[in-house]
Amino acid sequence: MKKIQVGLLGFGTVGSGVVKILLENREVIESRLGASLALKWIADLDLERGREVVVDTGLLTTDSEMVIDDPEVDIVVELIGGYEPAKSFILKAIENGKHIVTANKALLAAHGDEIFSTASQKGV
Secondary structure, three states: OEEEEEEEEOOOHHHHHHHHHHHHOHHHHHHHHOEEEEEEEEEOOOOOOOOOOOOOHHHEEOOHHHHHHOOOOOEEEEOOOOOOOHHHHHHHHHHOOOEEEEOOHHHHHHHHHHHHHHHHHHOO
16 A cells, blocks of 8 residues: 655644544545555644644654655645745745645735646646
8 A cells, every 4th residue: 555644834723633633534534545644744843832632752843844855755734824934835845746735825825826836847
């Protein structure tokens, strides 16, 4: 079975919820996907704050660039919000051949054409 590795940028309220859903629904997601789904990294500036979901501390980092540059990460989920550094992180991940998931509506409204065009050129 193919293994898809995910790197998450942002571990606040939304990021914690995404992690919780991925962990609690792993079997359903994997059966529908036809591949195993593994959370490889979670990057956030504040790793000490309490969260609703408990994860292995080996998944945590403050280095978003490391997540984006990791050749094993297939999908980067951007949940940090705002325009920068979110836009730069997304564009760099796309340049690295990674698929992107984001809940950043403001960024897509302002810079969606550039992001989608770059993603199309890179085939992600």
